[in-house]
Amino acid sequence: MLPNTCILLICLLFFSFAFPLINAASNRTLLHQHPDPDAVAQDIQRGLNVSLSRRQALFLTQNDQCLTGNPVDDCWRCDPNWINNRQRLADCSIGFGRGTLGGRGGRFYVVTDSSDHDPANPTPGTLRHAVIQDEPLWIIFSTNMIIKLKHELIFNSYKTVDGRGANVYITGNGCLTLQYVSHVIIHNIHIHHCKPSGNTNIASSPTHVGWRGKSDGDGISIFGSQKIWIDHCSLSYCTDGLIDAIMGSTGITISNSYFSHHNEVMLLGHSDDYLPDSGMQVTIAFNHFGEALVQRMPRCRRGYIHVVNNDFAGWEMYAIGGSANPTINSQGNRYIAPANPSAKEVTKRVETDEREWTDWNWRTDGDMMVNGAYFVPSGPGLSAQYLKASSVEPKSAGLIDQLTMNSGVFGDPREETGGVSYGGSGSSSTNTGNSGSGDNGDFFGMIFGGTAAAAPLSSTSGASVYFSLLIVLILYTIITNHGALLPLHSLLLP
Numbered sequence: 001m002l003p004n005t006c007i008l009l010i011c012l013l014f015f016s017f018a019f020p021l022i023n024a025a026s027n028r029t030l031l032h033q034h035p036d037p038d039a040v041a042q043d044i045q046r047g048l049n050v051s052l053s054r055r056q057a058l059f060l061t062q063n064d065q066c067l068t069g070n071p072v073d074d075c076w077r078c079d080p081n082w083i084n085n086r087q088r089l090a091d092c093s094i095g096f097g098r099g100t101l102g103g104r105g106g107r108f109y110v111v112t113d114s115s116d117h118d119p120a121n122p123t124p125g126t127l128r129h130a131v132i133q134d135e136p137l138w139i140i141f142s143t144n145m146i147i148k149l150k151h152e153l154i155f156n157s158y159k160t161v162d163g164r165g166a167n168v169y170i171t172g173n174g175c176l177t178l179q180y181v182s183h184v185i186i187h188n189i190h191i192h193h194c195k196p197s198g199n200t201n202i203a204s205s206p207t208h209v210g211w212r213g214k215s216d217g218d219g220i221s222i223f224g225s226q227k228i229w230i231d232h233c234s235l236s237y238c239t240d241g242l243i244d245a246i247m248g249s250t251g252i253t254i255s256n257s258y259f260s261h262h263n264e265v266m267l268l269g270h271s272d273d274y275l276p277d278s279g280m281q282v283t284i285a286f287n288h289f290g291e292a293l294v295q296r297m298p299r300c301r302r303g304y305i306h307v308v309n310n311d312f313a314g315w316e317m318y319a320i321g322g323s324a325n326p327t328i329n330s331q332g333n334r335y336i337a338p339a340n341p342s343a344k345e346v347t348k349r350v351e352t353d354e355r356e357w358t359d360w361n362w363r364t365d366g367d368m369m370v371n372g373a374y375f376v377p378s379g380p381g382l383s384a385q386y387l388k389a390s391s392v393e394p395k396s397a398g399l400i401d402q403l404t405m406n407s408g409v410f411g412d413p414r415e416e417t418g419g420v421s422y423g424g425s426g427s428s429s430t431n432t433g434n435s436g437s438g439d440n441g442d443f444f445g446m447i448f449g450g451t452a453a454a455a456p457l458s459s460t461s462g463a464s465v466y467f468s469l470l471i472v473l474i475l476y477t478i479i480t481n482h483g484a485l486l487p488l489h490s491l492l493l494p
Helices: 004-026 037-062 071-076 086-091 127-131 275-279 382-390 394-404 461-480 488-492
Strands: 107-111 137-141 145-149 159-162 168-173 176-179 182-187 190-195 200-205 208-212 220-223 226-231 234-236 243-246 250-255 258-260 262-264 266-268 281-285 293-295 299-301 304-308 320-323 327-331 334-336 347-349 362-365 368-370
Touching: 037 071, 037 281, 037 304, 037 327, 071 086, 086 137, 086 159, 086 182, 107 127, 127 137, 127 159, 320 327
Parallel strands: 107 137, 137 159, 145 168, 159 182, 168 190, 176 220, 182 226, 190 234, 220 243, 226 250, 234 258, 243 266, 250 281, 262 293, 266 299, 281 304, 299 320, 304 327, 320 347, 327 362, 334 368
Antiparallel strands: 200 208
């Protein structure tokens, strides 16, 4: 019989390995919530570095203009036959929305009718008829069209709305509602002037028509939904938020989009006391926050929000706000403060005393602060980790132009923001880095602060842990019973 000390040693070694995995799994509160959000952020870093390195090599040898260094666009745009391989787009998502299938594997549905006469009984060939179907669908458009909604457009799961090759505008009453669904991709669509509506019957599937109360007038409302990817959309002039994600939504990526002319741009989290939103995980990448925006880019409650390589061309109140202790991971963004001397701060802790938010984990890494902008970080590791934000070279700001040059719907004209110079020593609020980094081909210094990436946890980690616990239990029982193997049911039942 093995000594009891050996048994104890085996158990201690096992738990020293398994405890971090158990702890990560125990923090999950939502379906599709990733157990290690920092690993997802680091995965984006790796993808960016690969795309930028490939672009640099090909540019020097072939002057290949199809590669921008943007890993989402480079994934599909370099295929000259992309129009016949549209569903390849589903392989190109990044961040927390990675793996969003949309209508991948389903049939193509061509929208030929821009009308929206009867939300309770949609006409075949309309967008409303397409998005409520029970099967996976890849939805495309026969021609340019303006779809003026009569009431909110309620999606079913496993849908891709793919506006490539057409100029598609969605406007009117309610706009897009993603409620208790999953695996939805919305790509290359204009969404604007959305107004409240409701108090009517609306179809949400081919067999279900239900009464809907009054909607808020969001451009895109994400409610209790997972695996959502919004890419290359242009959003403006809505009554409430341009994009709101609330009530336990997670696994979301908002990328390559263009936001303008709006007050409360993006809300992530239902309310301070809604605990399930602690599992919300959202990636906001390669977007342009443009003209006439006021606040909430985004405004976060709880959850983990990764804001990476976006261009913030100004704000009237603040760019990123939050309450109820969200984690904000801001990496490689350009923040251009407005002229108003009272609105230079990027961040705002909403209705929260400093004694409460001083421990919140708000990070800034490789961000560029322009025109007096400043980010107030908080949380552990403040002095060591966040100094990198003040050492970024102004010359590297050209990389943000490169990564966001196609943000919004492809082919849209860009409005001038005017008045701000990105070059020269005065472009950054602080500048303590090496002045030559912008000239030596260092594409990566602007992106992140260059820490080693940890391997993401396997999706099978939880199962492995519990299986290993069962093995330890069986071995211990055998040994302590002098080698007698007990029936399996006696080990598993109380």
